[in-house]
Amino acid sequence: xxxxxxxxxxxxxxxxxxxxxxxxxxxxxxxxxxxxxxxxxxxxxxxxxxxxxxxxxxxxxxxxxxxxxxxxxxxxxxxxxxxxxxxxxxxxxxxxxxxxxxxxxxxxxxxxxxxxxxxxxxxxxxxxxxxxxxxxxxxxxxxxxxxxxxxxxxxxxxxxxxxxxxxxxxxxxxxxxxxxxxxxxxxxxxxxxxxxxxxxxxxxxxxxxxxxxxxxxxxxxxxxxxxxxxxxxxxxxxxxxxxxxxxxxxxxx
Amino acid sequence: xxxxxxxxxxxxxxxxxxxxxxxxxxxxxxxxxxxxxxxxxxxxxxxxxxxxxxxxxxxxxxxxxxxxxxxxxxxxxxxxxxxxxxxxxxxxxxxxxxxxxxxxxxxxxxxxxxxxxxxxxxxxxxxxxxxxxxxxxxxxxxxxxxxxxxxxxxxxxxxxxxxxxxxxxxxxxxxxxxxxxxxxxxxxxxxxxxxxxxxxxxxxxxxxxxxxxxxxxxxxxxxxxxxxxxxxxxxxxxxxxxxxxx
Ligand SMILES: Nc1ncnc2c1ncn2[C@@H]1O[C@H](COP(=O)(O)OP(=O)(O)OP(=O)(O)O)[C@@H](O)[C@H]1O
Ligand SMILES: [Mg+2]
Numbered sequence: 001x002x003x004x005x006x007x008x009x010x011x012x013x014x015x016x017x018x019x020x021x022x023x024x025x026x027x028x029x030x031x032x033x034x035x036x037x038x039x040x041x042x043x044x045x046x047x048x049x050x051x052x053x054x055x056x057x058x059x060x061x062x063x064x065x066x067x068x069x070x071x072x073x074x075x076x077x078x079x080x081x082x083x084x085x086x087x088x089x090x091x092x093x094x095x096x097x098x099x100x101x102x103x104x105x106x107x108x109x110x111x112x113x114x115x116x117x118x119x120x121x122x123x124x125x126x127x128x129x130x131x132x133x134x135x136x137x138x139x140x141x142x143x144x145x146x147x148x149x150x151x152x153x154x155x156x157x158x159x160x161x162x163x164x165x166x167x168x169x170x171x172x173x174x175x176x177x178x179x180x181x182x183x184x185x186x187x188x189x190x191x192x193x194x195x196x197x198x199x200x201x202x203x204x205x206x207x208x209x210x211x212x213x214x215x216x217x218x219x220x221x222x223x224x225x226x227x228x229x230x231x232x233x234x235x236x237x238x239x240x241x242x243x244x245x246x247x248x249x250x251x252x253x
Numbered sequence: 254x255x256x257x258x259x260x261x262x263x264x265x266x267x268x269x270x271x272x273x274x275x276x277x278x279x280x281x282x283x284x285x286x287x288x289x290x291x292x293x294x295x296x297x298x299x300x301x302x303x304x305x306x307x308x309x310x311x312x313x314x315x316x317x318x319x320x321x322x323x324x325x326x327x328x329x330x331x332x333x334x335x336x337x338x339x340x341x342x343x344x345x346x347x348x349x350x351x352x353x354x355x356x357x358x359x360x361x362x363x364x365x366x367x368x369x370x371x372x373x374x375x376x377x378x379x380x381x382x383x384x385x386x387x388x389x390x391x392x393x394x395x396x397x398x399x400x401x402x403x404x405x406x407x408x409x410x411x412x413x414x415x416x417x418x419x420x421x422x423x424x425x426x427x428x429x430x431x432x433x434x435x436x437x438x439x440x441x442x443x444x445x446x447x448x449x450x451x452x453x454x455x456x457x458x459x460x461x462x463x464x465x466x467x468x469x470x471x472x473x474x475x476x477x478x479x480x481x482x483x484x485x486x487x488x489x490x491x492x493x494x495x496x497x498x499x
Contacts, residue, residue: 050371077377088368102376105276160375 001026002047002158002190007056009039009046016042018214020056026190029181029204033195034211035236040194041085043211044162047192048080049073060158078106081156085163085194087143089135089150095122096131099150106154121149125179141172148176152183159184159191165200177203198243201225210236263459269381270389270455283387291353291388291454292395296402298352299345303403306344307410310335315420328421329429332411334438341403342442343490346449349396350482354457357388358478361461362471370462385458389451396450397443404439441497448493449486456482 002024009017016039024030032040045051047058049065057066060076068076089098099118103109109117118131125145135143144164151159164180165173181204184191195201201208205222210233212218218233225237226247238244274280314331361384364370373380408430415421421429457478464474 045371048375050374074377074379077375080375080377082372082375084368084372086367088372090369090372091363091367104279105376105378 001061002192003059003062004047005057005059007043007046007058008054009042009051010054016214017046017053017211020211020214020216022209022216022219024190024192025207027185027188028191028206029184030190030192030207030209031195031201031205032192032209032211033201033236034217036196038211039214040196040211041162044160044192044194048077048082048160078154079157081151081154081159081189083144083147083151083159083161083164085166087135087147089143089147091135093134094131095127095133095135095138095146098135098146099153101150102154117153118149121153124152124183125149126175141168141176144168144176148179152187155187157189159189161191161193163194163196165195165197170199173197173199174203180204198237198240201237212236259459262463263455266381266385266459266462267455269379270385270458272379272382274382274386275379280383280387283383284390287387287391288395291356291392292399295349295352295399298348299399299403300406302348303341303345303406304410304413306340307332307336307407307412308414310340310407311411311415311426312418312420315415315418325421325425326429326432328415329411329426330432331429332415333408333430333434336404336407336411337438337442340407341400342445342449343486345400345403346396346446346453346486347483349392349399349449350453350457350486351479353392354453354478354482355475357454357457358461358464358475359471361385361458362464362474365462365464366467366471381462385454385462388458389454392450392454393447396446400442400446401439404442444497445490445493448489452485452489453482456485 004020004022004024007017007020008015020043032043034040042051046053049058053066057064059065063076065073065076089095090101093101096118099121100114103114103117107114122128122131125148127142127145127149130138130142130146135146138146144167148161148164151161159180161180165176168176177200180191180193183189193200193204202222205225208218208220208222208225209216210218210230212232218228218230220228225233228234238247311328311332314335315328318327318331361370364384370380370384373383412423412426415426416423460474460478460481464470
């Protein structure tokens with residue numbers, strides 16, 4: 001479980017996140033939603049410590065991450081898997097090398113064991129015959145999937161995904177959503193996903209955190225979204241005709 | 254104020270770079286890779302420039318010493334000293350600052366703006382050390398070879414040009430380059446080349462590593478890397494000359 005307590009973050013005196021308090025549970029897909037520019041990526045990066053926060057604290061299973069020094073953080077980070085908004089694959093390495101990178105660094109696996117592990121991860125994300133290709137030779141969706149494979153290769157305890165399915169066709173997006181959900185359940189990890197894709201929310205949103213103007217505006221499950229009377233949330237979720245139609249008639253927008 | 258800010262940030266970065274490496278074998282592999290990209294791939298350009306500079310230095314010395322009172326072996330001697338003392342260390346370092354410096358800054362800059370450095374940090378890897386240390390070691394190790402090579406090729410270029418335009422004969426040229434030869438000049442040059450290698454790799458890495466923004470900023474970092482490395486090289490050339498030759 002990850003706990004975030006009264007987190008504040010500003011850039012050059014402009015507040016991006018204000019008093020965010022929330023928790024992300026284990027074995028669940030925890031979604032952070034909100035408009036573009038609302039601070040989702042900043043929140044995710046603050047949680048993993050890529051951005052230093054102004055005040056507040058972040059706890060991993062009760063351990064205060066915010067107060068840790070570099071070496072202690074490094075230890076916890078070995079349990080992280082992260083999928084960046086742009087993929088962040090290493091350009092100079094092939095798909096195979098990208099995924100086995102962590103194994104080279106942190107395990108003493110033999111070459112055979114590594115190959116097996118990489119193959120297994122690639123199968124999980126439905127990729128075949130790409131091990132020898134470089135990131136520049138992959139399509140957007142393949143990059144995303146390679147990045148997911150890289151994120152899960154070390155069996156992380158925490159998985160952070162920034163827009164895992166942006167720029168993908170609806171079918172691939174759903175496949176990726178369900179893949180993340182399955183991994184979360186099977187491996188019992190704490191998964192935090194940033195998204196502004198309503199389909200994902202309705203597909204996998206166990207817990208949903210709605211960020212608006214840098215604040216924790218609303219929290220609940222995907223079912224509760226339908227019955228919430230929160231105006232900003234409704235405006236955000238039921239923005240398109242097709243989604244409006246699936247809203248139960250007895251609730252107001 | 255900003256100078257001190259950069260200096261402080263630079264020192265902190267170096268502190269991170271020289272932290273204990275987490276897996277020696279990975280670092281070793283990276284270093285070999287960097288020796289190839291930074292060192293071996295620079296042989297061509299250094300060789301070409303050395304041959305031409307050696308030629309030009311020799312011919313210019315020949316034309317400036319046409320006075321019959323001056324002995325002909327002076328041409329070889331002057332060419333040798335210019336090449337050994339300044340050309341093969343300082344000028345070669347400036348050329349490397351252009352080639353290697355921009356290469357390092359744009360590589361690290363791109364990695365920074367595309368979040369690849371963040372990805373390393375998230376994995377629990379000391380990104381500064383992993384990315385920068387192999388570059389420093391590789392170039393500090395290889396720069397003396399480049400300098401030695403440049404000396405030999407430069408002196409050869411001087412001979413080829415000097416004899417082919419008829420400015421000096423082979424005998425006089427060889428007599429000149431052997432005349433009162435001070436081996437310490439070679440040592441001096443090699444020491445300088447190692448220091449310059451450190452300056453090029455660290456200053457360029459500094460600019461690349463802290464690049465924020467997009468493609469435009471990567472280009473800017475790369476320019477800054479070359480300019481700042483060159484200025485620092487010239488400054489240290491002065492300091493080292495004072496320290497080592499006086
Ligand atoms: N490094 C930074 N320096 C200054 N401001 C920043 C920085 N990173 C983000 N911001 C600002 O913080 C705000 C939130 O950005 P963030 O990237 O978190 O948005 P987001 O919710 O992830 O949007 P999107 O859905 O488009 O990815 C934006 O107004 C942005 O300008
Ligand atoms: Mg974002």
